[in-house]
Amino acid sequence: MLTRRIVMAGALASPLVVRRAFAQSATLSVNSALTDDDPMFNGLRAFKEAVEKRSGGSLRVNLFPSSQLGPDEDVLEQARAGAGVAVLVDGGRLAPYVHEFGILGAPYIASGFPELRKIATSPLFEGWTEKLRKASGHQVLSFNWFQGDRHLLTNKPVTTPADLGGVRMRTPGAPVWLETIRAMGATPTPLPWTEVYSALQLRAIDGAEAQYPAVWGARLYEVIKNITKTGHINLITGLVGSRAWFDGLSPEQRTILRDEALNGGDVGSKATLASLDDFEKKLRAAKVEIATPDLTPFREATKVVYDKLNYAALRREVDAAIAG
Template identity: 60%
Template sequence: MSILSKLMSVAAAAGAMVVFGLPAANAADYQLNVSTALTAEDPIYQGLEQFRQRVSERTDGKVEVRLFPSSQLGKDEDVLEQARAGANVAVLVDPGRLAVFVKDMGVLGGPYLADGFQGYRKVVTSPLFDKWTEELRKASGHQILSMNWWQGSRNVLTQKPVTKPEDLSGVRMRTPGAPVWMETIRAMGATPTPMGWGEVYPAMQQNVIDAAEAQDTAVYGARLYEVAKHYTKTGHIGLITGLVTSAQWFDSLPQEFQTVLKEEALSGGDVASKATEDAEAKVDADMEKAGLSIDKIDVTPFKEATAGVYEKLGYADLKKEIDEVLAK
């Protein structure tokens, strides 16, 4: 066979690989598509970018992480279902969405559970949380890579000043639909109203709801300061989130790649959390300039009003276990 014929044969083979979808020689052996409802401008995204880059570096490009902000892959619940089916996807999600599979995880969305990021990080890196991670694998087929992605303390966004639970009486407040979140908002005096995050701006603008609750960076990113007058620092829920993927897909990886994903998810979560904390003062200043009143109050009445949530939802004993973890 002539050299030209050999080259033509190689070219034809390469073309066949493209046509039939076979991997090219320089393609990654594994690919993970990561979804988040947050925008690429959110400080959390800095951690996702680091995660993508470090995984590629430590696996010599054999594991490729692709990022999809703004729910490009669908709602969080839909991506979780794809992961259950074994798809190569992961989603940045709060533990409340996982509580339908492992009830104990819902406690992480409870009111005034811990003090800031370091407190929550202590819980989600504890043997107690490791036990829940294993239970989740068995119950739903999900694999948690890390749960230390701090999005901040959630506060109340209203049209009228708020200083005590009585001020929220009759107020329709948007919140995620997880039971612990809804019960917390109810205990705070408002009427919990579940709806998608993307619907909050028009719903407040059109008076479908009276209020919302979210962390500073999310309020800023969604421009909710344009449709509300007061942002009261209740800090009622600490929003800790994590990267959750398919256990089936994760188990298909070589052991060393599994270790890389877990280690870099934890490292990325720390970077994202620091970026979130650093961004809070700036976004608050920008929202105040735009006309939003940012009100700091004594949160004691709200702590007292929500103290019974844990017992009501069957988390009283578990709350004691978490208090013991935090005390160590």
């Protein structure tokens, strides 16, 4: 009888132990410029579901598509202040804090998602993550969210970099993006993504550059006539939040967030890759002319970006991480 009571007491105590491990409840609000029908959003949904399930509900995740919480830069500032927010963001926007992150947006840095994922899960990258925690107070949860290769969107055909002379092309404001577009021959024009459609419609800009899912989600096929498949930037992004908020969680909760951010990135990336052919078909059906140019002149033109932004030596380290 005594043995039975001890066993029962142990069984009753176990849930209490579990609840105590996750005693602190917390909510993470995730902002993204993506629309909720973007294939990458499947990854965010998977992240939300898995985090809430594994944490027994002690961690809640709210998703905000279409930049509902504001521009990426604003959300990054909220994260620096310790807010429970995170944002899917490219490395260029983190480069002002840690220079190395900018190389993730450099032209032709990798060949496809497998190589990008090797970079984002390497010891080299983890060192950048630690530097970011100290430099800006940001916490990288994972950086394996591949949104596709970015192409040129214009109202005139583009065959070589020379065709981009005088073209005002929207791009994010990070130096690596600006210098890449400038090296390709266009005039970089920073604008929030949400303003691109109207800017093209009003001819405030002459072109933009983006990946297929974003082009479709923003309905840019209504205001551009040509897509040139340069693939000049392999858009890998990361889920980045607040170090202070993250460090306030239990060790178990921190592990869950990082594990499921990596899993969610894989889910979203695979969904994106599976969607690209279908998006191209839909864009062609929408009367957009899609051309694949000789990439050699574009690759040659953009090599200068690595020297100009002091990434030449770092690229060799990245190449080694890919090969390793």
